[in-house]
Amino acid sequence: xxxxxxxxxxxxxxxxxxxVVLAPMAGITNLAFRKLCREFGSPTSIYVCEMITARAVxxxxxxxxxxxxxxxxxxxxSMQLYGVDPATLAEAVRIIVGxxxxxHIDMNFGCxxxxxxxxxxxxxxxxxxxxxxRIVRAMVEAAEPAxxxxxxxxxxxxxxxxxxxxxxxxxxxxxxxxxxxxxxxTAAQRYSGQADWTAIARLKEAVATIPVLGNGDIFSAADAxxxxxxxxxxxxxxxxxxxxxxxxxxELQAALRGxxxxxxxxxxxxxxxxxxxxxxxxxxxxxxxxxxxxRKHMAWYLMGFPVxxxxxxxxxxxxxxxxxxxLVAQLDPTAPFPRDAEGPRGRQGSxxxxxxxxxxxxxxxxxxxxxxxxxMHSGG
Numbered sequence: 102x103x104x105x106x107x108x109x110x111x112x113x114x115x116x117x118x119x120x121v122v123l124a125p126m127a128g129i130t131n132l133a134f135r136k137l138c139r140e141f142g143s144p145t146s147i148y149v150c151e152m153i154t155a156r157a158v159x160x161x162x163x164x165x166x167x168x169x170x171x172x173x174x175x176x177x178x179s180m181q182l183y184g185v186d187p188a189t190l191a192e193a194v195r196i197i198v199g200x201x202x203x204x205h206i207d208m209n210f211g212c213x214x215x216x217x218x219x220x221x222x223x224x225x226x227x228x229x230x231x232x233x234x235r236i237v238r239a240m241v242e243a244a245e246p247a248x249x250x251x252x253x254x255x256x257x258x259x260x261x262x263x264x265x266x267x268x269x270x271x272x273x274x275x276x277x278x279x280x281x282x283x284x285x286x287t288a289a290q291r292y293s294g295q296a297d298w299t300a301i302a303r304l305k306e307a308v309a310t311i312p313v314l315g316n317g318d319i320f321s322a323a324d325a326x327x328x329x330x331x332x333x334x335x336x337x338x339x340x341x342x343x344x345x346x347x348x349x350x351x352e353l354q355a356a357l358r359g360x361x362x363x364x365x366x367x368x369x370x371x372x373x374x375x376x377x378x379x380x381x382x383x384x385x386x387x388x389x390x391x392x393x394x395x396r397k398h399m400a401w402y403l404m405g406f407p408v409x410x411x412x413x414x415x416x417x418x419x420x421x422x423x424x425x426x427x428l429v430a431q432l433d434p435t436a437p438f439p440r441d442a443e444g445p446r447g448r449q450g451s452x453x454x455x456x457x458x459x460x461x462x463x464x465x466x467x468x469x470x471x472x473x474x475x476x477m478h479s480g481g
Contacts, residue, residue, distance in 0.1 A: 110312055112147065113248070119143055120335060125209070178205070212224055227269040252280040256284045274310060282313075285298055285300045285315065292450055295318060305335075314334060320443060320444055372429035379422055399419075
């Protein structure tokens, strides 16, 4: 593949080249994983930290402040916030920019998890157009004096009968957001089925003055090139496709710049990357916690490779870097990257009815803040 897509994407003052964004993923996009992805990809792409809850920032929650850490050479430092109250979100943004903790703030209106939507947060909130407008305006006004751009990520809608993405895009644009990103699924779909890329094309037509980024079903470099060609979007947001595959960012960079793609890694190289991931996590959170965290990545790294059941179980219960090194040494280093490992990975689940607060769909122009939705728990 040598068909490049020229990048003219900017998020506020920051050029994004190639036009690739690592999506924030709970329990995944910590400092260590972002660093690993950056080592493969371009330092001028964007790598977003785990979701941070605005209320927890305002309350100076210790665990949340630890999650808001960035590598010394990470620029721009990109943070995603969650909240439902314009006042709380504005205060969180003032604290973040006042302390110099981030260079770019993204807003989460895409989370489909029932514990979030039943409180009116995440993917449920854009249905309330007036409240959505107040939130974006409050965040932009709080960030503007420091020159920190605010972007907004959302889904197509709650379900097929309640689509919100075109209104959300126009509102975000009007209220001063610097870019919007669309996960081309409804909240009801969660992560199941296929993303509807035609919605990204329609959003690009509706939003004329700021970049539109596409998200959903980018599992290969070819997917990214195709999404941009088919929809006209200005960049891509990559989530589950890079789980256990941080080298996807090298492939994306090559494809979008019209260069030859690097050879996919054999199992020996995958083992090296897996160990590097463990070492970076250990530096960040300590070895014991790092190994517990790394276990969930094992099936993704080893997906499709000829690794026996016993060895897979050992990887899934690894408890130290020394043990990890020993397990990596038992892999067949010459095993080629399997074709069936390029497809979907990570959670998919099944579609279902979206949990919403009582009467949530009655009045889309109701500006009231949903009661009890300002949670303290960061990370999703």
